Every structure is written in C-alpha cells, then in structure tokens.
Amino acid sequence: MASSAIKSGALVSLEEIHPSSPFFKQGASLRVTGKLQEYSVETAIAIVIDGNANLKINTQHLRDLSFRVGSLYQFIGELLIQPDNEAILQARVGRNIDGIDLNLYHQSLQLLRQFQADHLSTP
C-alpha cells in the first residue's frame, strides 16, 4: 500500500460544500462532521446535517460502525460530484463523535485556518 496515495481530509463544515466553494472539487479529500438524520441499510447512504446544511455519505466501505439517528459522526473521504451537481462523500473512515463540543470545534477550526494562513505568509 503506497502511503503517499492517502490524502489528508481537509477540515470543512457542511455549509462549505456547495458548487461555488473551493472545496467543491471532484475527488477532493474532505473531513466532515454532522448529526445523522437518516440512514439506509440497503443503499448504505447516510445523510448528515449541520445547521441548515446537509450531505450524503456513502458508507459502504466502512466497517465496525453502527449508525444511530441523532448521533454525531465524523467522516473522511472523497467527494463525488454527480451530473446533477449533487455531492456525495465516499467515506473511507468514520467514527461516532457523541460528546464533542461542536461550538469549540467550529471556533477552533477558524483559529486553525488563521494559524495555517499566517504560517504560509511568514516562512
């Protein structure tokens, strides 16, 4: 297995995944966080929500993960953009994150992005 083939999942919020966003690219590796609204055992498709945004997640490759509606999950995977411009995340990693402080998570994400931007501008 070539470890260089595994890309890092960029930290994004669900509301940032829309056609005019820089994250909305075919095959983009993303890490998303949301509450499970719906799950279908037949199709292995989960729908997660965060605020007003939602995203479909293809969970067919995930093992050892039980899906409970209402629980919080985090997935890392690649974005598949379908012909009708609807995006679905092909998850390769997933975990239940019940107990996470989402406010702290979102605020810290903004701080982290600023920190990364500062680091890039002052080598």
Add this chain to the structure above:
Amino acid sequence: MDHDHRLRLYNTHVKLMAFDLLSLTQTPSHSSSEPISFSRKGTLFSRAETVGTVTSRELKPGKFLKFSVDDGTGCVSCVLWLNHFSSPYFARRSPPDVRLIAEAANRFAVEIRIGVVARVRGRITGYRGAVQITVSDVVVERDPNAETLHWLQCISLARKCYDVGTPNK
C-alpha cells in the same frame, strides 16, 4: 547563547500540526554518530507529538508497522519498529529491557487501527526525503474533543514558545 537557544526545544516532544511538521528542514549531520535533527525557524527539534485519525496501516509482522495519521492539515507517516529481537540496534541493550520495549510496541500495534484517533510520540526522522515519526508511544484517544484540544495546544505553543525569539525576515 545562540547555540543554547537553538537547542532549547531539543528532546522535548513538540506539538506540531502535520502541515508544520512536514515542512521541517532536516539539518545536515557532520558524522554518522551525530543525531538527526530538524529545524523550524532556527530552532532544532528531535521529537514530536501528533494527534489525528489513523488512515492507513501496513503491517510487516516481526519487522514494522507503518501507518499514517491525518490531523486535517496533512498526513504524518509513522513507523513503529517491531524487530526488537532481530535488530542489531537492540542487541546492545539488556534483554529484559528489550522484552519490555517489544511488548509495548506490540500492544501499540494492536491498538492502531484505521479510523481510531491516536496520539503518537516519537523521534522526528527522515525517509526518502519526507519527514516521518519513528514511534515511541501511542495512546488511542477516545474523547472526541482530544483533536480539538490538540489544535489549540499546537497554536498556543507555536505562538508562546516555538516562534518566540526566532529571527524575523
């Protein structure tokens, strides 16, 4: 004074985000017995701690476990050596010590599974031009806030400690 300043963070496990860790520059060593070090803004590091999701795993039993830790800003390659009983590096040490180290490494190897969040500590090493961590310790983090707290610690430490006193361009 300059020399001491450059070494003040040597041998402590610096907390760095992956994008920062992977951009460290390996300093040339003048002899094979000189330890490898990596520099960041004029300061030398030898050890690091990373926290993230294990996204790949390659086991060669009795030899090593290679895995990668994704913290959202990059993937850090880690190598956990499992060759304690056949490697000349460990032959010099007392057998009971080697057994303890080997048992710990084997426990870590079992715990490192794709999808878990792990806190990994070890020496910063280079392999084929890329920075990697040669693992000494692993803790699987079950608290979902552990990664968030690690980001905040990395940011705080960089601002208050790692970047302090570094020359400005």
